Amino acid sequence: MFSTLRHHIEKKIPLTDDEFTLASAHFTVRRLKKRQFLLQQGDVCRYESFVVSGCLKSYHTDDQGVDHILRFSVEDHWAGDLDSFINSTPSSFNIEALEPVTLLVIDKPSLDQLYQRVPKLETFFRLLNQNALIATSQRVIKNLSVPASERYQLFLKANPQLVQRIPLKDIASYLGITPVFLSKLRREKPGF
Amino acid sequence: MFSTLRHHIEKKIPLTDDEFTLASAHFTVRRLKKRQFLLQQGDVCRYESFVVSGCLKSYHTDDQGVDHILRFSVEDHWAGDLDSFINSTPSSFNIEALEPVTLLVIDKPSLDQLYQRVPKLETFFRLLNQNALIATSQRVIKNLSVPASERYQLFLKANPQLVQRIPLKDIASYLGITPVFLSKLRREKPGF
DNA sequence: CGGTTTTCTTCACCTGGTTTAAGTGTTGAA
């Protein structure tokens, strides 16, 4: 349970036993069933959540009622809405379990306290957000420069395991196309 | 010159005179003429650059030779390719001056050293990247959920000053449409 | 000032992706 988190952090920043014990005391375990919400659009996101097992989707529902998936969070990754978490503003995202999920969650006061007590962890979260920024920037460019058919191929190549686990309509939403069109792509282009 | 940078940092993190003096010693001044490149696709991005005056565009040129603008960097903001800067990998971006530009630049060894000497500045850059991540995530969602015509209106509202300074074709590229189509939108929808 | 380059616009035509609607297959709760 907590060892997963430790291993996750130590991929970037080595910790002493004491540091990790101190850190883990700030997290609490939380479980969600399939289709249960970790966060609902309009609510304030009170927690950053480390995914121990399972898979969630973060998506925005627009004014026409259409969902747009920003990201999938699988085990060994994080879920949460940074904007809402940092600024305590109503979130514009839903975060929903696609499978039964086990999480380690931490709230903002605890995280701030943790930064004070274990400054290394500020570095850790800086690196985490840095990587997320890089990935998100690349996604902006790819959405602009790569046609949907190729974006689908890229997604398949980058996340072969995910495709088996999540509904195609969610992949379509992530790619920015309709399920209908994704279906057409899959029919036309061979190799899935 | 340096006072602009100090004011910029202190919007987030107050600094003592000593801290700022120490910090500013790590930066150097650099000037670019219009159309000059701060970074060329394929090169490693050696510097993070604070824009004292002027304006630049960061864009990726795809394999068909089409440019896609990721961001504009105006005075009191930053320019650079984080991925290439952090990992010393060849950048997939060009950064080009749209106007004569004055920069304060810092290289990676200096920045790492600076984090050691003035830990507050690690917090500063963490906040900076946090905000960039939030903004970029929102852009992903808007590109997926808002039609081009509305995206143009939003851009106008959010950056009224920019529109006077930069060519429309660059706005089109940022919005992910062709200049031809932007021109059509401007004709059809009144109020620019 | 005059010539060159860059930017912006217009038009006719094309295409990638949407919409709606109907049909099949699968899941799951009572």
Next chain:
DNA sequence: TTCAACACTTAAACCAGGTGAAGAAAACCG
């Protein structure tokens, strides 16, 4: 074990936005 809800596919009509080519207007520079 049945019925309802959901996931996926197909097809046809349609539309947002792209392409190519060409000219007009600005901006740049010697």
